[in-house]
Amino acid sequence: MKITLLAYSEFDGSAIIKLDGRLELVRPPFKSGNIASLDEKDLRYAILHLGFLSSALEYDSWVALIEFLNDKVREAGKIRGDDLSDVDVLRTLIDVAPHEALERYLDRVRDEFIPSRKLDHAESVLLTMIESDAVRESKTLTQKITQLLRSVMEARHASLVRKYRHEDSLFESLQRKGRLDEAHAMGDRIRRTQSVFAFAD
Amino acid sequence: MNLFEVARANGPRLEERGAEILSSLHPESRRKIEEFRIWIFEEARVSINLPPAVLAELTSGETYRNIYESAAEQAVLSGRQKDEILRERLGKYYNRRIAFDMAFSNSEKFRYGVLNAGGAGLTAKFGVFCAVLNKDFLEPSEDMAYLPNDSLVCCFDELGVFDKNRAKRLAASNSHRHWLATIKHAVAVQGIPKELWVQDIVKDDDYIEAIFTSPVSLESLGEVRILKTRYDELWHMAFDDLARKRSDAEKALMKAFARILKAVREGRISLEVLP
Numbered sequence: 001m002k003i004t005l006l007a008y009s010e011f012d013g014s015a016i017i018k019l020d021g022r023l024e025l026v027r028p029p030f031k032s033g034n035i036a037s038l039d040e041k042d043l044r045y046a047i048l049h050l051g052f053l054s055s056a057l058e059y060d061s062w063v064a065l066i067e068f069l070n071d072k073v074r075e076a077g078k079i080r081g082d083d084l085s086d087v088d089v090l091r092t093l094i095d096v097a098p099h100e101a102l103e104r105y106l107d108r109v110r111d112e113f114i115p116s117r118k119l120d121h122a123e124s125v126l127l128t129m130i131e132s133d134a135v136r137e138s139k140t141l142t143q144k145i146t147q148l149l150r151s152v153m154e155a156r157h158a159s160l161v162r163k164y165r166h167e168d169s170l171f172e173s174l175q176r177k178g179r180l181d182e183a184h185a186m187g188d189r190i191r192r193t194q195s196v197f198a199f200a201d
Numbered sequence: 202m203n204l205f206e207v208a209r210a211n212g213p214r215l216e217e218r219g220a221e222i223l224s225s226l227h228p229e230s231r232r233k234i235e236e237f238r239i240w241i242f243e244e245a246r247v248s249i250n251l252p253p254a255v256l257a258e259l260t261s262g263e264t265y266r267n268i269y270e271s272a273a274e275q276a277v278l279s280g281r282q283k284d285e286i287l288r289e290r291l292g293k294y295y296n297r298r299i300a301f302d303m304a305f306s307n308s309e310k311f312r313y314g315v316l317n318a319g320g321a322g323l324t325a326k327f328g329v330f331c332a333v334l335n336k337d338f339l340e341p342s343e344d345m346a347y348l349p350n351d352s353l354v355c356c357f358d359e360l361g362v363f364d365k366n367r368a369k370r371l372a373a374s375n376s377h378r379h380w381l382a383t384i385k386h387a388v389a390v391q392g393i394p395k396e397l398w399v400q401d402i403v404k405d406d407d408y409i410e411a412i413f414t415s416p417v418s419l420e421s422l423g424e425v426r427i428l429k430t431r432y433d434e435l436w437h438m439a440f441d442d443l444a445r446k447r448s449d450a451e452k453a454l455m456k457a458f459a460r461i462l463k464a465v466r467e468g469r470i471s472l473e474v475l476p
Contacts, residue, residue, distance in 0.1 A: 007292075011252050011454075012453050028451035030448065030451075046327065047292065049250060051268075054291055054293070070449040077453055082456070084453060086446075092456050095463065097443065101440035
């Protein structure tokens with residue numbers, strides 16, 4: 001497969017490519033449904049009026065092409081001083097998100113992220129949400145987020161308790177079998193050699 | 202050569218040609234074309250198509266930059282020559298763009314738009330925003346010219362050589378934009394109902410190009426239009442799964458979209474979502 005990149009936008013990674021003799025527009029989120037057929041006039045219009053940059057680069061895979069487009073957006077964003085960190089993008093979206101979208105996401109945190117122990121992710125989203133002025137204006141949302149943050153803390157605590165119980169049971173098991181010194185020595189060996197494969201010697 | 206003076210000088214000739222066409226028509230057709238001419242004069246404005254990031258920049262107080270201004274800015278940042286950057290950016294269109302622009306004075310300030318009497322302009326394929334400039338933006342503007350198609354098409358001969366005389370003959374001033382549209386669309390308009398005129402004025406490969414030099418900022422914009430299909434697509438991308446993992450390109454697009462939504466919410470721009 002040979003993909004020729006004919007033009008691309010540094011603003012958002014939209015690109016006009018030539019594949020099997022056809023001109024196509026690809027754009028984020030770079031899924032197959034986001035490809036549209038174009039012609040030569042569109043290419044001219046994009047370069048002359050939409051700020052697309054002309055190119056003749058060739059790629060042998062979609063992955064390589066999309067990596068290039070993302071790199072170009074990142075570089076251009078850096079020059080413009082645009083922060084593309086996950087948190088900043090999330091914060092910007094939260095500020096303008098409709099309440100239904102925020103509510104829907106909070107339901108996912110409750111029903112999906114907390115039960116599956118994606119606690120760091122859940123906590124980070126909740127904290128970003130609660131920092132938003134738009135969210136703080138809604139009492140319902142603030143209460144829901146506070147409640148979910150509490151649930152995250154409880155889930156984290158429960159998880160720690162489980163971990164300590166597990167460690168305690170391991171300790172008791174080693175002690176019962178008289179292998180505590182052996183385990184201790186193995187720990188020393190791993191530290192000394194800085195390799196977990198030390199236990200295989 | 203000053204394009205805008207040329208366009209102004211063409212006024213009487215365009216008016217004469219338009220009147221000739223009108224007088225040659227059957228009274229019923231003449232009445233319809235006359236209605237079209239008045240409709241263009243009263244309704245048509247200039248639109249420019251803006252990628253979300255550029256519109257977002259305008260909402261933050263920046264001004265719209267044409268290719269020369271963008272290249273000059275990049276030259277400062279990179280230390281490269283402006284012309285080298287332009288060549289690289291425009292690729293195979295460099296020669297035509299430069300041939301046209303360099304024939305006219307002050308052309309590094311040229312901004313290109315489209316005469317638009319409704320609809321989302323040429324945005325369907327690229328999913329960009331169509332920013333319609335204020336009516337006030339047009340009225341006092343002396344530096345405004347219109348051509349019956351893309352300047353890089355209608356001002357070049359079959360061999361791709363710039364034809365200065367053709368450009369001189371075709372240009373219309375702001376006060377005669379309705380005559381240019383009448384001459385161009387007289388035949389087509391007779392056969393289509395009024396509600397389809399909007400689509401006939403701006404088609405994918407056929408439109409009336411507007412060239413002007415006034416800077417474009419947020420204050421210059423009347424309304425901003427986008428097709429519903431694209432708006433919904435952006436909306437779903439943004440809010441269906443707020444915190445999902447995104448590529449940098451998607452993040453940049455989403456930030457721009459969010460900034461536009463914020464400007465709409467704060468009343469800084471008026472957004473029209475078209476079916």
